Amino acid sequence: MKRVALLGLAVMTVAMSYAQGISGTWKGMLNAGNQKLEIVFHFDPSKDGGGAATMDVPAQSAMGIPVRLNLLSADSVSLDVLALLMEYTGKLNNGVITGTFRQFGVAFPLELKAGDAGKPNRPQEPESPLGYKTEEVTFTNQKAHVSLAGTLTYPVNYTPDKKVPVVIMVTGSGAQNRDEEVFAHKPFRVIADYLAKQGIASLRYDDRGVGQSTGNQAGYTSADFAEDAACGLSWLKSSGKFNQVGILGHSEGGLIAFMLGAEGKADFLVSMAGPGIKGDSLLVEQQNALFKLKGIPSNVNVSTLRKSMATQLGNVWLEYFMDSRFTYLY
Known part of the structure; x- marks a missing residue:
């Protein structure tokens, strides 16, 4: 399942002094043995007359992590995130902050240079003009009092009088948006684009409590999320626009595809990395x-x-x- 995140989020207080030498965005590559991670710090010396900073780990989609500033001066910085058992100290010299990153009692060298973090290269993501029609839609799970918002993508050359197959996409474990976005990659958006070019419509939607969908994830199980997907299937069938209505699920969504397929609620199913054992x-x-x-x-x-x-x-x-x-x- 996709429960991924080495670093978590923590809210900390901000403190101490500052000067003009270290401000804005600074980034560096942390070489932690068998893993390399880009670490990005954003320093705001003027915040509340003292100073503030946040940390990003772009490869893990961990953005805007608040940190505690112990020192921010013209040429030195010291910060920590207690909940992560992480700290960093460094000194500015000739445009480079040379310092030490510590986490869980292990120390690694980390040099920081001023500059914005590079955006990941995602050439597979569709760009405008798309060549097909999309529509923003909502459907409801009345039993759970939840409204699910999503994007209905029609195939290339679709016309209302042309019945086509449609598939609803169900994300993996954890709170996911309609694109199942992770590490700045949007796999469901890419799949929807491919299907549209193959004559297949698709509906991808924000999970409960994510994006424009209501509700929350706490206290619910795969069976509850399967009910949400089943409501989406019913909504698609009742629209009268499609000749076959199927389900495509990834990870936990693959499990849900099997569940609803076994109940006869889908005309066809696709399980991507769905579980097959206890x-x-x-x-x-x-x-x-x-x-x-x-x-x-x-x-x-x-x-x-x-x-x-x-x-x-x-x-x-x-x-x-x-x-x-x-x-x-x-």
Whole structure:
């Protein structure tokens, strides 16, 4: 599943002195062994007469992380984010801040230079003119009192009298927007563009509590999110514009595609990386694979996983997923 983020968000107080030497955007490449990450700091010496700063990690879509300034002078900076056990200290010399980045007790050198962070190259994203029509739409899950907002994309050369197939796209785990945006990449937008050029319409929508959709994600499970997708299927069918109505889901969305397909609510389905084994077994495989990639010995099993997860009691989404048996696949 796509629960990705090395760094989290924390709100901290801002403090101390400043001068004109270090201000604006400064960026550098953190070489942390087997991982390289661009780190970007935004310094605002004039904020409230003292100083303020935020941190970005663009590769992880972690933007605007508030940090605590302990010192910001003409040639020196010291800051930290306590919730992340992270700190940085550096000194400006000849246009370069030479410093040390520390996290979890490990220190790495980090040089910063003034300049805006580079935007990722995404040549596959569609650009105007698109060559097909899109429409902003909403549908509702009346049972949950939730309104879902999305984009309905029609195929190239579509006319109202021409019945075409349509697919609703369902995102993976976590709060996702209609493009399933991650790391500044928009896979659902790219897929919608491709389908439109192949004569297939699509509906992609913001998850509950994201973008223009109402509601929230807390306290709900895959079954609840499947109800949202089912309402989207019903809305598409009731529109009378399409001859076949299917579902395309990624990760947890792939699970939901199987669920609704088994219930006969979709004419066809596509599951992209959807789970095919019990949830707890899948999490074990993922954790062992992650440790292996980092060169860390691991023999996590279901028993040890469940013991570690016992501290997260009350996470209904996780409890549902771990206990789910995907027998309807067979």
